[in-house]
Amino acid sequence: MGKYILKRVLISIPVLFLISIGAFVLVHLTPGDPADMYISPDMTAAQVEMTRAALGLDRPLFIQYVDWMANFLTGNMGFSFADRQPVLDIISQRLGPTLLLMSISLIVAYATAIPLGIIAALHKNSKLDRAIIGWTFFNVSFPPFFLGLALIYIFAVELDLLPTGGMEVLGMENDGIDLAEHLVLPVIVMASQFSANMIRYVRASVLEVLGQNYIRTALAKGLKWRQILRFHVLRNSLIPIVTVIGTDLPKVIGGAVITEQIFQWPGIGSLTVAAINSRDYPVLMAIVILSAIAVLIANLTVDIAYAAIDPRIKYSK
Numbered sequence: 001m002g003k004y005i006l007k008r009v010l011i012s013i014p015v016l017f018l019i020s021i022g023a024f025v026l027v028h029l030t031p032g033d034p035a036d037m038y039i040s041p042d043m044t045a046a047q048v049e050m051t052r053a054a055l056g057l058d059r060p061l062f063i064q065y066v067d068w069m070a071n072f073l074t075g076n077m078g079f080s081f082a083d084r085q086p087v088l089d090i091i092s093q094r095l096g097p098t099l100l101l102m103s104i105s106l107i108v109a110y111a112t113a114i115p116l117g118i119i120a121a122l123h124k125n126s127k128l129d130r131a132i133i134g135w136t137f138f139n140v141s142f143p144p145f146f147l148g149l150a151l152i153y154i155f156a157v158e159l160d161l162l163p164t165g166g167m168e169v170l171g172m173e174n175d176g177i178d179l180a181e182h183l184v185l186p187v188i189v190m191a192s193q194f195s196a197n198m199i200r201y202v203r204a205s206v207l208e209v210l211g212q213n214y215i216r217t218a219l220a221k222g223l224k225w226r227q228i229l230r231f232h233v234l235r236n237s238l239i240p241i242v243t244v245i246g247t248d249l250p251k252v253i254g255g256a257v258i259t260e261q262i263f264q265w266p267g268i269g270s271l272t273v274a275a276i277n278s279r280d281y282p283v284l285m286a287i288v289i290l291s292a293i294a295v296l297i298a299n300l301t302v303d304i305a306y307a308a309i310d311p312r313i314k315y316s317k
Contacts, residue, residue, distance in 0.1 A: 008300050014234075015296065016289070019292045020065075020069065020072075020289060021065070025061070028061055028281065030279070032080045034055060034057065034280065035051045036279075055081060068282075068285065072289070075088075076088075077091070077286045080280055080283050081282065081283075082280045082283070088286070093266075093271075094271045097265060097266050098260070098267030101183065101185075101187065101190065101256070101259075101260075101265060102184060106191075106194060108191040108195075109191040109194035109195040109197060109198060110245070112191070113196075114202055114241070116132050116199050116202075117132075117199045117200060117201070117203040117206065118206055119132065120132040120133060120202075121202070121203045121204075121206035122206070122210075132203075133199075133200070136195075136196045136199045136200055138197070139192045139193065139196035140196045140197070144190075144259060144262075145258050145262055147192065148185070148189045148259060148262035148263065151185045151188060152164050155184075155185065162181055162182075162185055164263075165264035166182060166264050166266075177270070177304075179248065186263040187257050189262075190259055193256075194248055198241070198244055201243075201244045202237070202241055205239075205241060206233060206237050208237075209232070209233050209236045214234060215233070235309065238309045242305045242309065243302060245300075247300065247301075249294065249298035249301070250291060250294040250298050257272055257273060261273055288290075
């Protein structure tokens with residue numbers, strides 16, 4: 001296992017390198033110029049060139065990438081074009097709110113989706129099964145931005161029970177109840193997105209396991225359903241479920257752009273939109289690289305989890 005992990009880490013290095021090249025080129029090929037954010041109509045051509053030089057945009061793209069990579073290897077992500085603060089400081093300020101929102105959303109989603117998926121599978125083709133599947137299709141087809149606006153209108157505007165957005169009220173920064181109230185609506189939106197797909201995967205996985213011969217053998221031996229469900233069905237259904245969880249984990253870094261924008265949540269998602277609007281290349285590059293690292297770590301974690309769940313999976317070679 002140790003050799004396998006080392007091999008995967010070594011393979012990740014050139015992958016990250018290629019991702020950084022592609023992201024750097026694409027970011028710099030987007031329409032517009034970051035210098036436009038600092039240029040006033042009455043500036044002369046010389047002043048415009050001085051602004052571009054101050055931002056390091058007057059050099060060839062290859063040289064800019066080499067400088068960025070050299071700084072990145074030393075742990076320096078550069079400075080934001082928008083506010084001239086270190087990029088790592090900006091990311092660290094926004095990462096906490098995103099981790100809080102996404103972690104709670106994932107916990108709520110999985111805590112509801114896994115039991116519902118199992119119940120739907122155990123009651124296949126029943127009214128309960130159809131109701132659960134119908135609810136999942138409703139969630140999948142319902143746009144998150146529309147759901148978010150609908151929840152704001154109902155619970156914040158009409159009923160005045162919850163805040164419309166943000167993370168805290170001014171003067172109540174350390175109030176846990178206030179933070180919980182601000183979390184309710186965005187968590188509902190995010191959890192509904194994650195749970196809809198998870199329910200379908202859990203249901204399909206459990207149905208596949210229930211059709212195996214060893215389940216019929218266990219029933220013939222007189223084992224109780226609780227024992228069969230715990231020791232046979234759940235364990236053998238975990239691999240597809242872990243795969244879905246692995247695809248959700250990278251979203252913790254990327255954040256929920258739409259949800260954070262709707263609820264004005266000060267996380268990575270809203271930072272990404274702000275960086276795109278201001279053409280803040282250093283911040284965009286940092287977000288892309290952190291997201292890529294999160295994907296690689298999630299994939300490696302899923303592979304390790306496979307071996308822990310299923311003893312037949314070996315990574316010794």
